[in-house]
Amino acid sequence: MRKRSAKPPLALPCRPVKPAPFEYHAPATTADALAVLAEHGDEAKPLAGGQSLVPMLALRLTRFGHLVDLNRVPELAGIERHNGTVTVGTMTRQADLERSPDAAAVPLLGLATPLIGHFQIRNRGTVGGSIAHADPAGELPAVVLTLDAQLDIASASGTRTVSASEFFEGTWTTVVGDDELLTAVHFPVWADGAGFAVDEVARRLGDFALVGVVCGVELDGSSKVTRAAIGLLGMGGTPLRAAAAEQALVGTAPTDDELTEIGRLAVADLDPPADIHASTEYRSSVGAHVVKRALRTALERAGG
Ligand SMILES: Cc1cc2nc3c(=O)[nH]c(=O)nc-3n(C[C@H](O)[C@H](O)[C@H](O)COP(=O)(O)OP(=O)(O)OC[C@H]3O[C@@H](n4cnc5c(N)ncnc54)[C@H](O)[C@@H]3O)c2cc1C
Known part of the structure; x- marks a missing residue:
């Protein structure tokens, strides 16, 4: 029989793994999502794939009174090619970007996206979530900047478009305001043979x-x-x-x-x-x- 150790258990640092309470909003349209953001200002936070936000909430590194889940807003997802531009909706999953024939016109997307985490993360993580999260070591923010992409940012009062060089302000910080959403990113297509x-x-x-x-x-x-x-x-x-x-x-x-x-x-x-x-x-x-x-x-x- 093994003897029980007389030593006290190690005192390990302990962190909560549950987020602080929040009110959950599940809008069905972009306009509804923007209305919730306009109402609650800096108390509200958009939830996309949750791959960065949920761990931060669970570890209580951040807290918000209202989470605005974008996963039921179909108009925010999709990839389209028009002339010299590929437009990617913010809620497009990273895995869909990887596989999209339209996105193949912008080869950097297909080269960079598979390097994001693991496929489970890319199945859930979104293009817009990665860019709005603005991790300085993120692949998609670097692609956005390198290709001089244009980014659509919407609020209840309208949409503005900013260039990539203006978008990133600092670590995890962008020009997207508390009452705004990144809705789409426009990537220029380079010449054949690039x-x-x-x-x-x-x-x-x-x-x-x-x-x-x-x-x-x-x-x-x-x-x-x-x-x-x-x-x-x-x-x-x-x-x-x-x-x-x-x-x-x-x-x-x-x-x-x-x-x-x-x-x-x-x-x-x-x-x-x-x-x-x-x-x-x-x-x-x-x-x-x-x-x-x-x-x-x-x-x-x-x-x-
Ligand atoms: C184990 C692990 C490894 C990873 N490795 C990498 C890696 O190698 N490279 C890499 O780039 N990333 C990596 N990630 C992060 C991953 O790419 C996330 O998917 C991404 O950072 C956030 O996307 P999301 O859709 O999950 O957004 P969420 O986690 O839901 O949101 C992230 C932030 O963006 C905001 N946001 C989301 N959508 C919008 C919007 N439309 N408008 C305004 N704000 C918005 C949220 O409010 C939140 O602040 C990793 C994650 C994990 C868990």
């Missing part, structure tokens, strides 16, 4: 990236870059554009050594965050390598 790549370093498959890059290039007939866009994730308080590196790339058919320099340039003026997973120096050093690797892949895919 090359794209997404590359990142994470501790384990499915984890948020420690450092990542999303990029696109267009080339002329002599393999010179005519257009370049480079976005970084995990390297600051928001997704970031590497504007100096983009400018240095345009007009060149870069050699391997020049790509090394462009990788360094992309991170040169940044002061990436340090945390328990990676130091500032690690993120800078790995970031430069990942930019080079992604650009090389994008150039190959563009035929360079």
Whole structure:
């Protein structure tokens, strides 16, 4: 027979795993959802896939008196291609984006989305939820910024459209107000033959990236870059554009050594965050390598 230990049990830190009480709203239309938000202001919070919000509520890292569930608002979901734009409704599941033939016209979506968590998360998590949550290490916020997407934001009094460069204000903070909803995102379609790549370093498959890059290039007939866009994730308080590196790339058919320099340039003026997973120096050093690797892949895919 095993003897019982005389030692007292370990005193483990204990957190609640139930949210604070809230009133649940399940509107059937965007207008109804916006009316609830207008009525309750900063006491109300939209609920999309719940993959980020529900854990935060359950751990009581945040609390709201009213949750406005968008899952019964069908008009907020869907993917459409019109001329040079792919429009994605905010409640489109990440897994649907991954599989959509219309979204394939914007290759960065198909390259970046499978890197979000695990398929169970993508089955439930939404495109708009990921972008509105604005995690600086999120893949879709970086794609939005890199492609200069346009974002529709609605309130009870109308809809405004903002460009990606104005959308992200800080970690988990955007220009979407308490009484507003992100309703749709418009992604521009690049020219045929453009090359794209997404590359990142994470501790384990499915984890948020420690450092990542999303990029696109267009080339002329002599393999010179005519257009370049480079976005970084995990390297600051928001997704970031590497504007100096983009400018240095345009007009060149870069050699391997020049790509090394462009990788360094992309991170040169940044002061990436340090945390328990990676130091500032690690993120800078790995970031430069990942930019080079992604650009090389994008150039190959563009035929360079
Ligand atoms: C284990 C795990 C691993 C993950 N790994 C990754 C990863 O590698 N990369 C990554 O990018 N994400 C990752 N995620 C997060 C995942 O992508 C979430 O799906 C996403 O961040 C939030 O989307 P959601 O639809 O679940 O939104 P919710 O959790 O419902 O909402 C998130 C926030 O956005 C707000 N919001 C939602 N919709 C709207 C709207 N239409 N208008 C205004 N505000 C809105 C909510 O009020 C809330 O503040 C991970 C999550 C988990 C649980």
